[in-house]
Amino acid sequence: MKPTTKPKATLVSDKAMVELLTRRVANFRETAKLKDNEGHIRGIGSYALYGIKHSVSQLVVLASEPTSSDFNEYVTAKAKADVCARYDHVVEYRDVGPASKPKVTILCWELA
DSSP states (O other): OOOOOOOOEEEOOOHHHHHHHHHHHHHHHHHOOOBOTTSOBTTOSSEEEEEEEGGGTEEEEEEEESSHHHHGGGSSHHHHHHHHTTSSEEEEEEEOSOTTSOOEEEEEEEEO
16 A cells, blocks of 8 residues: 655745745735725735635635734644645745734745
């Protein structure tokens, strides 16, 4: 019986790709206007996860949460590996600073 290989997410090492993904997310966050039922704009929360498919120029909001505890379930190793299997890249956006002094961290993931 062959051992099954579980999907694994790894950080994108290509700096040009990281810059491209970062620009795509920044552009989306600046231009997003679609509100949900409660009047919030989905995808511009302090903690957000985006799936990107380059072949169809698609950026999908996978998660958008106000707090890190709400966001944690989306960024476990298994959860990231699962979404990396469906998208070319996954971008994790975290802003832990106040609105007046944002402290943004962006991590870009791909399937190993």
